[in-house]
Amino acid sequence: MIQKVLSSILIRNLQTVEELESVRNLEAIIWSMEDSVPLNQTIAAVKNGGFVLGAFLNGELIGFQYSFPGFDGKKIYLCSHSLGISPDYRKFGIGEKLKIAQKETALQKGYDLITWTFDPLETVNAHLNFHKLRGTSTTYMENAYGEMADNLNAGIPTDRLLVEWWINHSTKSENIFSVSDRYLTIKTSTQQNDLIPEQTDLTLENHRLFVPVPSNFQELKTDNFLLAVMWREKSRQVFTHYLNHGWVVTDLIRDNEIPNQYLYLLEKK
Numbered sequence: 001m002i003q004k005v006l007s008s009i010l011i012r013n014l015q016t017v018e019e020l021e022s023v024r025n026l027e028a029i030i031w032s033m034e035d036s037v038p039l040n041q042t043i044a045a046v047k048n049g050g051f052v053l054g055a056f057l058n059g060e061l062i063g064f065q066y067s068f069p070g071f072d073g074k075k076i077y078l079c080s081h082s083l084g085i086s087p088d089y090r091k092f093g094i095g096e097k098l099k100i101a102q103k104e105t106a107l108q109k110g111y112d113l114i115t116w117t118f119d120p121l122e123t124v125n126a127h128l129n130f131h132k133l134r135g136t137s138t139t140y141m142e143n144a145y146g147e148m149a150d151n152l153n154a155g156i157p158t159d160r161l162l163v164e165w166w167i168n169h170s171t172k173s174e175n176i177f178s179v180s181d182r183y184l185t186i187k188t189s190t191q192q193n194d195l196i197p198e199q200t201d202l203t204l205e206n207h208r209l210f211v212p213v214p215s216n217f218q219e220l221k222t223d224n225f226l227l228a229v230m231w232r233e234k235s236r237q238v239f240t241h242y243l244n245h246g247w248v249v250t251d252l253i254r255d256n257e258i259p260n261q262y263l264y265l266l267e268k269k
Contacts, residue, residue, distance in 0.1 A: 005057065005092050011101045014052045014064075017043065023052055023064045030084040037082065042066060049109065050078075053101050055085075055094050062086040065098040067106070070115065078106050080116035096128055103167045112168040117144060117160035120239065121217040121231060123262045126161075126252040130264075135165040137249040138269075140239040156221065156228060159236055161249060179255070179263060183209050185238040188261060194220070194227060195260045197234040202241045209247060211238050211264035212255070242266055 014020055020042045027036035042052055045068040055063035063085040070079040080102065085094050106114055118125045120140075129135045139162035146158065183206045187198040195214040213235060214220060220228040243249070243266075251265035 002092050005089065006094070006097065008057055009062075009094060009097060010056045011053055011098060012056070013105065014054045015046055019054065020046070020052060022061050023054065023066070026061055026064060026086065027082070027084055029086065037066060045069075051105055051109075053098055053105065055098055057089070062089045063094045063098055065102050067102060067114070075113070076111070077113040077115055078109075078111040080114050091124075096132055099128070099133055103165075106167060112166060114165040114167055116163050116165075117141065118163065119159065119217075120161045120235060120264070121213055123213060123215050123217070123252065126213075126262070126264070129163050129165075130250060130252045133165055135163040137161045137163050138243055140236070140243050142236060142240070155225065156232055157236075159232060161239070179210055179257075182206075185209055185211050185242065185266075186234055188212050188258065190258065190260075193260060194224060195258070196227070197231055200234055200238050202238070207268045209242060209266040211235065211242075211266060212258075213262050213264065215254070215260045215262050 014023065017039070020039055023042065024033075024036045024039055027033075042050075045066070046052060048069065050066075050068035052067075053065045054061050063083075065083045066081050067078050068081060070077050083095055083098055085092075102114065118129060120126060130137075141160045141162060143157040144160040183204055184201070185204060186200050189196045189198055195212070197212075214231060217228060217231065220231065239249075246269045247266040248269055249264055250267050253263050253265065255261040255263050
């Protein structure tokens with residue numbers, strides 16, 4: 001079923017007012033009309049170095065990706081602002097397909113770096129960003145977008161990792177490594193299938209460290225909100241410390257030993 005859907009997906013660059021309006025309508029379904037990007041902004045971005053990609057199935061828009069140019073005073077790069085998939089077609093791999101199309105379009109326009117932010121406790125996004133696309137991160141942003149009232153962010157500080165995706169570099173080789181408890185930055189336990197963060201360790205010095213995170217963060221927010229807040233606080237403490245001291249996020253893998261646990265790989269620069 002998944003392969004059939006993927007093989008039928010058509011991705012193309014959207015430029016007309018009508019096409020961009022359909023993207024905003026899809027955003028309203030995914031998040032809310034209040035949180036959608038105004039049409040005049042996407043039109044301006046498309047006319048000035050940005051672009052919007054649409055994913056179509058049998059003529060219906062079911063996903064999109066929106067990017068605009070960025071400049072930090074030294075370098076021009078592409079800001080990957082948002083990517084959304086219709087609720088009926090999530091977990092079909094359409095997000096990855098859109099990111100590959102984004103890379104190809106960005107290279108055609110002369111970019112070599114794409115950046116974006118995401119919640120480090122959202123492991124589906126993290127697995128795509130680091131394990132599949134092979135992006136990296138050296139920047140942790142506390143409460144990057146302030147209070148947000150949408151379904152995904154309500155009640156939790158909007159902490160984010162900033163991903164850097166150097167698209168004209170050769171793909172990094174697959175990471176092969178063993179996980180040692182000695183290099184876990186957060187000790188964890190399990191209670192009734194919930195992953196519990198225990199004490200953090202900010203004294204580790206190995207060239208490879210691991211940051212455990214739960215695989216079901218949104219479920220935790222619904223079923224055990226205080227535990228979700230605890231995970232935000234513990235992971236923030238660890239990421240902030242180690243990224244500020246020279247480690248880089250390079251991968252995310254599933255822990256085969258502990259249910260509901262994923263492990264971020266941190267490597268020393």
